[in-house]
Amino acid sequence: MKFTKEITQTLQKVASLIKKSKNIVLMPHAKMDCDGMSASVALHLILNKFGKHSTTVCSDPVPEAFAFLPSSDIFSQEITAKNTKIKQFHLRVDNSDKKFKNLEYSVEDGKINIILFSEDTPFNEADFTFLGAQLKPDLIITLDSGDTDQLGKMYKDNTELFAEVPVINIDHHFSNTQFGDVNLVDYTSSSTTQLIYNLIPFLEKECTSEESTQSEEKIEKKQILDANIATLLLAGMLTDTGSFQHANTTPEALDIASILIENGAEHQKIVKHLFKTKSVQTLKIWGRVLMKLQQDTTYKIVWSQVSRNDLEETGAHSDDINDLIDELMATTPDTELVLLVKEREDDIISTSVRSSSDDVDSVAFTSIFGGGGHKQAAGFKIRERGGKSFEEIVSDIVYEAKLFQAKRLHIPLPKRGLLDIINSEKIVAVPIETESIENIVAPLMPDFPAELENITKQKNSNPVQITETAEVIEIPKIVQAEVKTETLQPVPVPEIITQEKQTISTEKVNTDLFGDPITENISELSEEEIPYAEHKESFEMPAPEKYIEKPEDEGNYDDFADFLAKADENEDVEYLTETQTADIDKPSLNPYVASKEPAEPEIISDPFLESLDK
Known part of the structure; x- marks a missing residue:
């Protein structure tokens, strides 16, 4: 060799x-x-x-x-x-006042006799000290x-x-x-x-x-x-x-x-013992891991987690899942980084990391948390939680993995989901006068229903505190100890639209809530543009020249645009005159309405929306 x-x-x-x-x-x-x-x-x-x-x-x-x-x-x-x-055993003999001559031993009836001889002064019991096997x-x-x-x-x-x-x-x-x-x-x-x-x-x-x-x-x-x-x-x-x-x-x-x-x-x-034999408890905990398995194809990562509650309910030990991460790395397609986060019995959070090649350096990622290992197999431990729950720490770890991959792959940085926003360093509390947070978040976050369901399942997560004072609350990272706050002015949010019909005004409007320009005169809009003015700040004006009436025989349409497309194909569509008022069964999707006394609106900088963009 x-x-x-x-x-x-x-x-x-x-x-x-x-x-x-x-x-x-x-x-x-x-x-x-x-x-x-x-x-x-x-x-x-x-x-x-x-x-x-x-x-x-x-x-x-x-x-x-x-x-x-x-x-x-x-x-x-x-x-x-x-x-x-x-x-071995250690027997100490004091011969400071005597001269040692010889040592003999004999075996009789399964016992060893040790005999020491002195040339002059005889030994006594005080000269012997048995130190045992130490x-x-x-x-x-x-x-x-x-x-x-x-x-x-x-x-x-x-x-x-x-x-x-x-x-x-x-x-x-x-x-x-x-x-x-x-x-x-x-x-x-x-x-x-x-x-x-x-x-x-x-x-x-x-x-x-x-x-x-x-x-x-x-x-x-x-x-x-x-x-x-x-x-x-x-x-x-x-x-x-x-x-x-x-x-x-x-x-x-x-x-x-x-x-x-x-x-x-x-x-x-x-x-046989290490690769082909699994206890029932091991199989059960593997099932839990596989049920919680998640993948992000954009950042090419796969992750799962095991809580202490999972271990207790299955009767398994945290060591029983050590081999599973290698199976995940070997069998998950289009994946460069696999993470398995474990909440051990001693309250330490241990994370195993595997990568698909030397180009994806596992050590470089685990070093963020003070870990180490090999390029394709590494890990780290978190001993101090900083007041965070296990689910919050998992969220932090996954977000760091996405950042790591984004920088390595030269792709846009990840946007945090709603749970990540709640657990991130800055949380903007916005006064909301709606029946449900879905009315605000749904248009901005397509995956909101899934995120909401995920948050609901996590019983230990802290609820969002919605107050009438907008604050930016600094949540410490795992290794930080300080908590900082920064106060912002409240962000005005328009009232939610009711089922009543809208009226439209021709008064000049510069921008809407989203910062998009609005035409100075609604009369400049075409027929096709008017129904698509959703999510824009509303205004008042006389009824438009034409609206397409919803055919009675066409059924219900969840999407108003779909309704228009179907209506164009129907030869029996009747067009309303200028003096008629549109009677549309479908309520508007616009979650915002303007003030009853429209005025020249100010351009609003919305830190909540800006934080999501970041």
Whole structure:
């Protein structure tokens, strides 16, 4: 196997430090995945073969899905406390006032007798202290962890130990912070377990059998790479490459997988347990995710979410959906970015991100939230909500994803939906004198009914407060703590039209509420233009020369324009005279009316509409 000069030197440093150490602590990240867990156990078994004592620790238990792997039960949740799995004990003898001569032991009836001899002064009970199986570590090796925060409680409770003893950081993530004294970080490696495989020949060179003083023969590789170690290493590689489907699958990874299978790795057993076996709870939570799946073809993103309530109702764990995002990325067409947002049991919001190619850098997006990973597989965690609900944070994350894609694809920036406007940094509260907000929003937002239905389903979202004073309320982002306000003048909104007939005036009008120019004289409008004056500020004038009467035999038409088209095709249409008044059953669609005493209107700047345009 060929390595770069830098990686080769680092592998040698790691092997040298291991050789000098006697009590080594192996530590994957909290909420360990298969790669971190398998790398830790495999290295533990390898070190045992070199006569090195090691302890594997993690702040969280091994996920049930990985329990089938060899020696998966060796993890402890403490570093320096008494550990019943340690096969050593520490007996301290005080010989400050006596001269030690010899030590002997014998085995009788399944018991070991330890005998100490002194040349002069005899021993007494006060000279002996039993320290149990507590050994102070002299080396810490972290595996598959991008930074110390990912180690969780193991780091927080042992910061002094991390400062006292050397730390080896073994990882393959691009976002690794290089926090170790020695950093074996290879971004080109498919997994951390692949790095452990690469370490074996360097350990063979450094850690020869210290008991074999007559011959300096190295331990043969076939003695190290047994079936259990090979199975662990292959399991980590399979999960991190998506069964060799992801872009991090390299020729080297496939070569190593072949060697591992030759040495007894149980490939089919791994595939069965990790890829083909799903619990009922897992299937239920997958169903929830698929039901909530959404797609935006403009920005080429797909996203879904899982709340803590979903987990409780299905009896599933947040780890049960870790593999689902890869399925979504592989099976969703015309998608460049997939997001899966999880509200975990510990109240942390965790987001997994996948991209379709290296051109869509997942790390660049997740770094907005302080996350990291690989170009095509990354993630981030949100620990402080800033008072926002889970649904509001999901909305923020999706909006940031759209912004990210808009800038990358050089397309218009996204406009937020009604829920996004409510949760955005600025909310304009407009005095509304209508029966329903639909009368204002519907003409401006075609997807309003769907947005309204979506908001209704989200029980935890805060209702919009409609007041008679227009205010701009600053809502902090996730990382902000301040709340700012800015007061604007109230925005006048015309009265809603009633079912009564309109009258029209010839008085000069400059612009309507939307800022569109209005002709100075209505008589300049053609017959066809008059019925289409919807959403314009109304005015008064004598009845127009002609209106088309609605035929009695043509039924009801929801669209007035459709009615006109049908009427043109009907030969029996009667045209009203100048003196007649149009009697149209269809009420006007115009949601606004002018004052009863029309005057020269002022040009109105509407911040609510301007905020939507932005």
